[in-house]
Amino acid sequence: MSRQKRRAVDPARLAAFEVLKAVRVDDGYTNLLLPAVLARHGLTGRDAAFTTELASGTIRRQGTYDAVLAACIDRPLRKVEAKVLDALRLGAHQLLAMRVPTHAAIDTTVTLVRNQVNQGAAGFSNAVLRKVAARDLEAWLADVAPDDLAVAHSHPAWVVDELRRALGDRAGELPALLAADNDPPRVTLVARPGLAAREELPGTPTRYSPYGVVLDGGDPAGVAAVAEGRAGVQDEGSQLVALALASSPVEGRDERWIDLCAGPGGKASLLAALAAEHGARLTGVELHHHRARLVARAAAAGGGLAGVVRADATRAPFADASADRILLDAPCTGLGALRRRPEARWRRRPADVIALVGLQRALLAEAVRVLRPGGALLYATCSPVLAETADVVTATLAEHPDVRLEDVAGHLPAVPDAEGPLPGTVQLWPHRHGTDAMFLALLRKA
Known part of the structure; x- marks a missing residue:
């Protein structure tokens, strides 16, 4: 040529x-x-x-x-x-x-x-x-x-059906949700507490997270705090996941935090900074080598990261009842982040939900094992699909009578109109909150 x-x-x-x-x-x-x-x-x-x-x-x-x-x-x-x-x-x-x-x-x-x-x-x-x-x-x-x-609205029919079910009695919002999935997401930054102040980041403050700004334009890598690792790019919904876990009360000791599925490190970075403010240390768990390196690099700037362990989180290398706080941001279909990952809608199949639900339940059972009585466990997915959210939590509660579901919405009081499919859970939506469709459930071992 x-x-x-x-x-x-x-x-x-x-x-x-x-x-x-x-x-x-x-x-x-x-x-x-x-x-x-x-x-x-x-x-x-x-x-x-x-x-x-x-x-x-x-x-x-x-x-x-x-x-x-x-x-x-x-x-x-x-x-x-x-x-x-x-x-x-x-x-x-x-x-x-x-x-x-x-x-x-x-x-x-x-x-x-x-x-x-x-x-x-x-x-x-x-x-x-x-x-x-x-x-x-x-x-x-x-x-x-x-x-x-x-x-x-350019969604596979089965995805439309799942989103309709997830909206429940507000299924009339479905066209607005599908339209929001096709809106290009704006770049959101997070100032990691103790390392950067939100005021030094260029942009408009986020509505719900006290650490975020929506970038007005330009390359985020050109922002000094981002280049130095004191801030990062992170959707506001993901910021709220870390904030919800960090603000949940625990009984007694509060020193050992674990992020069970830490890669590629966005939530772990914010959580490590929040842990440092609590006098705690965060350990990240990641199966894949390259993602583990991303976690270590992303969370290194703070002082709250104890380390990153390469391990299968369904067989976590921790003793029973040894963690004070655990984040399980479980692998999922990602159907709550279609603005950000547009190809996911064409790549996913209904069979993927079945396989992922099995993994989610195994991960959550392992998180329950590692959580100590009185500690806090936040289960989160970037998917509103009921099989991955309410059904996984309900099955876990049935299998573990010593675990109870608590009200996580009370720890995010600034977020309106975010009732989840189970009492006390939170479901964020692109068309209501301008975030990815994050699901949050707070569990505690009695």
Whole structure:
């Protein structure tokens, strides 16, 4: 391929195309792939923002765009070459959801296909995108998804069903929740107590966390406190998880805190700083080597980190009844963080819920074993799915009659309208609170 052809492709669109390919082929995560891709293409400022929105937005709205493209193509989408389909989705997002002139969206996409595939595929893409451009998104939705929330809001149907069940008697909020899942999340920073003050971070103070700010713009790595490890990037919902555990009273000794699933270290970093203020030390547990290193690096700035143990948390290397406070932020489907991880909605399957619930119950049983009487155990998931939240907690309470469920909402008094599926639990929502859909349950061993 000649250098002249390569130069003809817009770098921002080529970068977005590369992200889509890596997500599809390598099971990559959009937010983790973007920094390296942007750096490789030398994209900064507005070009970097354009690429980020193009890649992330396309993946978020993939279900909607596939329905539109299917109406414009005379064969099943599965028979369209994957690279061509990636480019068509990028083109559809520019035409239907971005302020890109029609001729620019079509011309740059066709050039991209010509460069990355061949001339024949470029002609095909040109014809398809001209059909897409004939209507706006509202008109297309009225045609391809008049009464289908899954297509209109680009969620798999089974995910829509699970979210409807999780909303319970407020299922009328479902369209607002699905729409919030498609809103790009703003960058939120956390000032780690004892290391940084919120006032030194640029941005608007968060509504509920006393340590957070919503960044007004720019690269968070350019903030001095972040670069020095005294602050970090963390969703407000995750900040509230750490705050809820740290503010829950314990009876007697309060020295040994454990984060049973600590990687990659965001909650552990805040929890370690809070532990230091209590005169306690936090031990992180992480199975995977690279994630354990991330935890150690993220939480090192404080003085509250006792260390990171590489271990399987279902067989934690701690004695019975030896921990004063335990955080179990359990592995889950991640369906509460679809704003942040747009590819998760397409990657997860109903069978994943069954497998994860088994793991969650095993982890929670182990946490109960390690928790001492009078101590506090916070079970959290970044998923509102009832099988992963209320059902796991209910099963644990049935299996452990010495464990009781306590009111965690009382330790987050500033957060309104967050009643969880069990009395005393908390369920945060993107459309109500502007956070990931974190679930919190506080358990105590009598």
